[in-house]
Amino acid sequence: MTLRSAALAFGLFASSLPAVAQDSDAQQLATLLEKVAPSVVNVRIVLKVEVTAMGQVVQNQEERSSATGVVVDPSGLIMISNSAVSADRVNKMIAASGREGIDVSIRPTDLKVIFEGGEKEHPAFLAASEPDLDLAFVQLESVEGLELQAVSFADSPKPTVGQRLVQVSRLSEGFDYAPHFSLGRVSGKIRKPRKAFSVTGNFIGPGLPLYDLQGAALGVLTSLESGVQESSSRLAQAMGGGAGHGAFLLPAKKVRGVVQQALQRAKEVAAERAKAPKVEQGDEAPSGEGGEAAPSGAEGQ
Numbered sequence: 001m002t003l004r005s006a007a008l009a010f011g012l013f014a015s016s017l018p019a020v021a022q023d024s025d026a027q028q029l030a031t032l033l034e035k036v037a038p039s040v041v042n043v044r045i046v047l048k049v050e051v052t053a054m055g056q057v058v059q060n061q062e063e064r065s066s067a068t069g070v071v072v073d074p075s076g077l078i079m080i081s082n083s084a085v086s087a088d089r090v091n092k093m094i095a096a097s098g099r100e101g102i103d104v105s106i107r108p109t110d111l112k113v114i115f116e117g118g119e120k121e122h123p124a125f126l127a128a129s130e131p132d133l134d135l136a137f138v139q140l141e142s143v144e145g146l147e148l149q150a151v152s153f154a155d156s157p158k159p160t161v162g163q164r165l166v167q168v169s170r171l172s173e174g175f176d177y178a179p180h181f182s183l184g185r186v187s188g189k190i191r192k193p194r195k196a197f198s199v200t201g202n203f204i205g206p207g208l209p210l211y212d213l214q215g216a217a218l219g220v221l222t223s224l225e226s227g228v229q230e231s232s233s234r235l236a237q238a239m240g241g242g243a244g245h246g247a248f249l250l251p252a253k254k255v256r257g258v259v260q261q262a263l264q265r266a267k268e269v270a271a272e273r274a275k276a277p278k279v280e281q282g283d284e285a286p287s288g289e290g291g292e293a294a295p296s297g298a299e300g301q
């Protein structure tokens with residue numbers, strides 16, 4: 001082989017490397033989606049929404065919405081975003097905007113869970129919430145006849161800056177609740193208000209796990225508030241400066257603690273419901289009040 005032909009052969013080999021890598025990534029992502037999708041569910045929610053201004057009720061109505069959640073325990077515990085069932089963040093945004101005297105109350109009155117490939121609605125109740133992390137937990141009333149696949153946060157590898165991330169969610173009812181993935185990366189680390197990793201990517205809201213390419217759950221996408229008003233200029237905030245909040249990856253180790261607390265709270269709420277089965281849904285564990293999971297501050301701060 002001449003030097004020229006050898007160089008040509010090497011060039012052809014080198015040019016094929018990106019395509020090979022892309023094919024490998026595509027296969028990994030397809031495998032991950034198939035593996036994870038059964039744990040991702042849709043939660044249909046009926047909410048009682050009340051808005052007051054200067055002590056006067058200006059809106060009182062029932063609304064229907066939905067949220068994507070993930071099974072985190074075979075007993076039927078499902079994690080979703082707390083913002084889907086609570087006005088906690090909405091009221092904080094209103095207060096930060098300087099509009100005094102306005103308060104929004106959101107209370108879930110009915111929760112139904114739909115699993116992959118099924119049309120049946122499975123009744124559930126709000127079991128616990130962790131407003132600081134924008135996480136909430138829904139408990140199925142019964143798991144009879146269900147084979148639940150739960151996401152495991154045990155033995156998860158530690159995230160690293162620059163690492164690729166995958167999130168699996170579902171499209172809306174009009175698109176058959178089809179599972180799909182979003183990609184991103186770990187972009188940095190923070191220590192306050194708790195240890196977490198900043199992320200970039202076109203991710204859906206909090207409450208869903210973020211995986212590595214091998215399908216290991218590295219943690220959960222969460223929304224953290226700094227607690228510090230970083231800019232007094234509302235114009236600067238509107239342009240993206242000094243917002244004081246953002247999306248982060250809460251490591252699996254911290255998630256495990258929150259899930260364990262939610263499991264305990266779910267048992268307590270289930271016992272309370274058994275004693276008073278006719279109590280309207282949401283009264284026994286309103287988000288942000290009696291149904292909160294104890295903060296995981298000892299681990300996360």
